[in-house]
């Protein structure tokens with residue numbers, strides 16, 4: 001049975017500045033397990049993509065001046081596993097399988113390329129995406145750090 005050795009919960013306004021904040025907080029949090037530079041880079045990238053999705057997509061229908069929130073909860077386990085859950089209370093995704101298809105995007109042409117989920121999937125060991133329309137989206141990622 002794996003045991004939790006540390007955990008963190010964060011709630012950040014869905015503003016673009018908080019993509020870097022989330023990345024830095026997760027880096028500091030996982031430092032306890034002495035990750036390699038590569039592992040650190042992988043997790044930073046995956047977290048950036050998930051948080052950016054909340055900022056860019058989840059709250060696109062909110063009026064200007066009203067902020068949604070990004071909720072992050074991370075855990076370290078004694079078997080050197082890191083889990084990071086990133087969620088929002090935004091618009092949700094109608095078809096998660098379609099959304100996860102590489103190059104699929106509802107974002108603006110030239111700005112988004114539909115690669116975020118693929119990046120999360122390739123840099124982490126597992127990725128699960130749960131979403132309900134008009135309720136929000138939760139992305140759960142796990143990574144096993146080298147012994």
Ligand SMILES: Nc1ncnc2c1ncn2[C@@H]1O[C@H](COP(=O)(O)OP(=O)(O)OP(=O)(O)O)[C@@H](O)[C@H]1O
Pocket residue numbers: 049053054057058059088090091092093099100104105106107111112113114115116117118137
């Ligand atoms: N948190 C979310 N809330 C609502 N829709 C989302 C969310 N995350 C992803 N999506 C939907 O899934 C699509 C694919 O996401 P993905 O991150 O793979 O690509 P992208 O964000 O469009 O482009 P990129 O990440 O390459 O800039 C998005 O275009 C959007 O329609």
Ligand SMILES: [Mg+2]
Pocket residue numbers: 049052053115116117
């Ligand atoms: Mg994206």
